[in-house]
Amino acid sequence: MDRNHMHPAIERVLGNIEKVMIGKRDVAELSLVALLAGGHVLLEDVPGVGKTMMVRALAKSVGAAFKRIQFTPDLLPSDVTGVSIYNPKEMEFQFRPGPIMGNIILADEINRTSPKTQSALLEGMEESSVTIDGVTHRLEKPFFVMATQNPIEYEGTYPLPEAQLDRFLLKMKMGYPDIADEMEVLNRAQRIPPIEDLEPVMDLAELRSLQKEIKEVHVDDTIKRYIVEIANQTRNHSSVYLGASPRGSIALMKAAQAYAFMYGRDYVLPDDIQYLASAVFVHRIILRSEAKFEGITAEEVVERVIARVPVPVQRLVK
Template structure:
């Protein structure tokens, strides 16, 4: 099977249980292949958990779930060493983070201390307990969900930590017809139980390696940097996209190009991903809020104004 076919088979598999959410499935897979993590921001009950479980099952990965609550401790996430009287020594009991695909549900409900334990793990792909560094098994993919921060009793994620998510997605409600289809399928049995893996973990690791070979032309790099630069200069934006954001956009674009069956990135890839990569990495001025401008709108505006590279002005 070719790389693209492998990716598409995952997405098709997810679609069997997730109705009308192909774009979210695609983006999740893009993040998975680009070795990034996803932040899903939405109200409860639209299928966030189902999404992650389907993804985990499709690639045959170990699925772990952490339900964040205000009293959750970092050790509940990364694990804890417990004294074993029989063996006369401390034994490490890994926490839920030591899985391949982790659903961090309602991440903004827990205290910043616990949040950062998770986020550090996400960034380094290692956890340190009692001076011992443990490597989280690969592939490692976290999908965190959060309720929109206007809701009460939440600890909003700091901007620096938001930066660690590759993509921020929003599921949204299904359409009327889609919702009927959801009901129909769940009438007799839960379809998620029937889902089987379509590729192996080795395949996934292979894809994660291959994606780095996707060509990103200098003009595309220039384009990405132009876009990031413009977010920094926008009058509504207090804090623009960091270089980590530019890098994220490039990596995600490579994965998307692979998904679309190309071995090179085009401006279309960049434009498609830019809102998902950039919007949670910007801090807006209060004027933007007064004017009702969202980060997504700012990204759209910048995309419309930035020249797409179609020609080399200086021959190389």
């Protein structure tokens, strides 16, 4: 993609994030795609590769209220959502909001806590509200969750059920930096952490406005059919036990609208679909046990499906 045509407001945010994140522009772009599309991100990676820095930089760049939840085995649902406490002076219960009452939430190591506590966060992600003691509390918009999880092979983890994984718009990995980037990380670590000096380059009102504009990005019927055919192929693939759901198709369309908007277009191209399909579908696919035994990955399945489905060749403009 030609970065010269990126939306100016988006370029400002990415440039701000790159002041503290070294060599992770693709991760920053996909995180912004999810934020703009009103979705959430699941980051699966080992500790220490910059996941926390990434989401803090994003929150600071858009002037959002940032909250961090460190998930542990003994964390309770009320530690996430908040709790009603009786005030004897007022003789009534008062609600003490939990960390979910923010704009941008880092849910760190979400698979370290119990399924009941996981559900408290995931309910808020799905409903944009939480119910405590029978009272529903709406979550302020924008509401964006970036959840991190350790690879499931690690001890002491509670894998997220498939229905809950489906709540995340995108799943991605950061990976280790290359040698040159890690050298720069060390150089910057000798100075005052620049994350503290980051200033907002966008406010929440502008972010909400961009989120509304993205919904107007045109998706041609040929593109919609392309999305559906890719999703359908994942359901019929010989290595797949359970393929991408219709919610996955909707997620891919919304992500493509945001990605097209980021690059200054008011229409979606097949290239957008191809680029985003793996991040949108990989966590929505359950492989057959024999495919896992053979070492086949969900990423490989999506790549093969994309190679198999004919690409719309007609020039698509609104």
